[in-house]
Amino acid sequence: MSNINRKLFFIINPLAKNGLSYRVWKQIKGNLANLQYKAYFTEARGDATNIVKRIASTEKKELLFIAVGGDGTIHEVINGAISYPHAVVGYIPAGSGNDFARGYQIPLNPKKATEVILTLLNESAESFDAGYYAGKQSGYFINSIGAGFDAEISRKANGSKMKKWLNIFSLGSLIYVFYLIMELFRYQPTTLNLIIDGKKEVFYRTWFVTVSNQPFYGGGMKIAPKADPQDGEFNIVVVHNLSRIKLLFVFISVFWGTHINYKEVDLYKGKNISINYSSPLPAHADGENIGETPLFIKLSKHRWRVLTNNKT
Numbered sequence: 016m017s018n019i020n021r022k023l024f025f026i027i028n029p030l031a032k033n034g035l036s037y038r039v040w041k042q043i044k045g046n047l048a049n050l051q052y053k054a055y056f057t058e059a060r061g062d063a064t065n066i067v068k069r070i071a072s073t074e075k076k077e078l079l080f081i082a083v084g085g086d087g088t089i090h091e092v093i094n095g096a097i098s099y100p101h102a103v104v105g106y107i108p109a110g111s112g113n114d115f116a117r118g119y120q121i122p123l124n125p126k127k128a129t130e131v132i133l134t135l136l137n138e139s140a141e142s143f144d145a146g147y148y149a150g151k152q153s154g155y156f157i158n159s160i161g162a163g164f165d166a167e168i169s170r171k172a173n174g175s176k177m178k179k180w181l182n183i184f185s186l187g188s189l190i191y192v193f194y195l196i197m198e199l200f201r202y203q204p205t206t207l208n209l210i211i212d213g214k215k216e217v218f219y220r221t222w223f224v225t226v227s228n229q230p231f232y233g234g235g236m237k238i239a240p241k242a243d244p245q246d247g248e249f250n251i252v253v254v255h256n257l258s259r260i261k262l263l264f265v266f267i268s269v270f271w272g273t274h275i276n277y278k279e280v281d282l283y284k285g286k287n288i289s290i291n292y293s294s295p296l297p298a299h300a301d302g303e304n305i306g307e308t309p310l311f312i313k314l315s316k317h318r319w320r321v322l323t324n325n326k327t
């Protein structure tokens with residue numbers, strides 16, 4: 016039996032990416048013969064957070080929670096672990112978006128990520144900023160949070176039965192393209208009242224606003240190319256006052272991060288942000304639907320800790 020200083024737990028969403036996650040877990044398991052660990056499978060939204068909180072509030076030893084699943088699973092595991100200083104997280108990506116892995120330099124390939132994490136079990140963890148949000152719901156975000164056009168697309172795509180079918184053929188991202196085109200014709204841009212560290216800004220005909228802790232969102236789009244998750248502030252992107260056809264070009268350019276050169280894209284930095292549209296609009300945190308605006312965001316007093324071999 017190998018010696019690990021931490022108590023080891025795997026939190027697996029067996030349904031992420033249509034069951035890819037479960038197949039990944041079966042492979043990981045084959046490499047754990049010498050380790051003592053416990054594995055938990057999530058059965059519904061919120062389970063991962065609740066499982067981690069339950070364990071962390073009763074165990075006194077240093078704990079390691081390794082999430083196996085998509086961005087939603089690691090988002091939930093960190094939400095559970097963040098307020099416990101003796102809890103560290105690890106991640107093996109097995110979802111469709113993989114923005115967390117991109118942003119925090121974890122291998123996108125699950126086999127490679129497993130090899131790496133198994134070499135780090137006793138290593139010190141790296142700590143990062145998190146955001147706290149309050150609105151209809153409250154919690155922490157690690158990647159990004161936002162509201163408007165993009166959140167509407169993600170809400171519709173995630174709720175679509177077609178996504179499941181397309182995922183079978185690894186074409187799940189097509190559903191986002193479908194709703195992107197639908198919303199491009201349907202969505203009505205509105206007035207955004209944004210307050211950043213006490214300073215009020217008003218934007219007319221706003222399509223969306225995103226507050227980012229790290230560069231990536233939406234499955235590899237570089238929404239905030241300069242965001243640094245250790246600099247103690249967020250990078251805010253507002254897209255406003257542009258035609259539908261120009262919006263399409265801006266949206267496509269987000270894959271390369273070149274959207275920041277458009278005059279209709281405004282960039283800010285800040286720690287305390289309030290997002291209020293003229294009427295409630297859909298909001299997301301790390302790509303998960305969190306209801307509607309208004310939304311209040313602040314840099315969390317808690318940092319979270321992850322095992323990564325890309326130390327800064």
Ligand SMILES: Nc1ncnc2c1ncn2[C@@H]1O[C@H](COP(=O)(O)OP(=O)(O)OP(=O)(O)O)[C@@H](O)[C@H]1O
Nearest residue numbers: 031032057058059060084085086087088110111112
């Ligand atoms: N057994 C389950 N049944 C249904 N939903 C679940 C289950 N376990 C977790 N969930 C929820 O499913 C959602 C999506 O999970 P996750 O992000 O891990 O997978 P994904 O959507 O395939 O990947 P990605 O977010 O990277 O695209 C999360 O909100 C999670 O809480």
